[in-house]
Amino acid sequence: MASDALLAFEQVSVTFGRHGRSRRPVTALDHVSFAVTPGRSLGIIGDSGAGKSTLCRTAIGLVEPGEGRVIVDGSDLSGAPASAWQRARRHVALVFQDALGSFNPMRPVLDGIAMPLLSYADLGGAALRRAVGEVMEQVGLQPSQMTRYPHEFSGGQIQRLAIARALTTRPRLLILDEPVSALDVSIRAQILNLLIDLSRDLALTCVVISSDPAVVHYLTEETLVLFAGRVVEAAPTAALFARPRHPYTVALLAQRDPGIALHEQGLSGARAQTRLAVEMSGCRFAGICPRELPRCRDEAPEPTPLGEGRMVRCHSLAAEALAGETRKG
Ligand SMILES: Nc1ncnc2c1ncn2[C@@H]1O[C@H](COP(=O)(O)OP(=O)(O)O)[C@@H](O)[C@H]1O
């Protein structure tokens, strides 16, 4: 695993106890590994329920993994006390999925933006306002608006405010959980372009979570595909979108192409399956997969390297890769 990683997960598993009607535990993350290195933003795609938000919360210490290691800036923080996580959150900031809900409706946005800063610095009065004004300018808002209340801002502006708050501690890594999914299509591009500008101007690396693959395609250098708590494919973003390999990734990306009706079916099946699949012992995509082999139902596929920094978990693709190597000699 890269030693200069800003954030790394090593075999991280998270299980929530006695969930839902079945009262059985849900494995929201199952042995998830990845590393984010400076300048190579990471996208995470997958349907609702795949474990994306759980991954975000685990990355900043709000959820404690049952197994594995979470490494922030080279320090293993698994099981670390709250104070260690508090220090780490200065460098790794999360913009939550519900931006509006993360601001107190009864307080001016100044208070909400300043919150992370107050845990590190004993700032007050003019210095605090200066710091808040600075991050508001960075996200394209007028500092004079800091005394307004959340309801006085549009959806796009609220998202900008949430990003401003994350920037107050000058993090090196910004995790964005569904940064544009609540926004009108016309506003989305503005926020995506803001994120591109911020990454460049502030030397920020991002982890971008989205159920819309196009967002990840636009913003990131590396992509993970999460299905029912497992990483089924990992690859450089350009390569993954040019040629998705895992049958689930193929279905997920094909939803933008109305010509591929067969894949659409696969995808709706995948969505229905996500909730059940966490209890399956074999490949979680078994039963709806067009490439299924007999062993897929009982045996979880291990990661298979495909070259050029790509990895896939699929018995069928592993067999194909092996056959290719055998042919080569
Ligand atoms: N606090 C929690 N308690 C119990 N189950 C949870 C909790 N948070 C998430 N889950 C379950 O974990 C799975 C993954 O959820 P989540 O991480 O929110 O997925 P995503 O963000 O990809 O939609 C789901 O089955 C969800 O119901």
Ligand SMILES: [Mg+2]
């Ligand atoms: Mg989520």
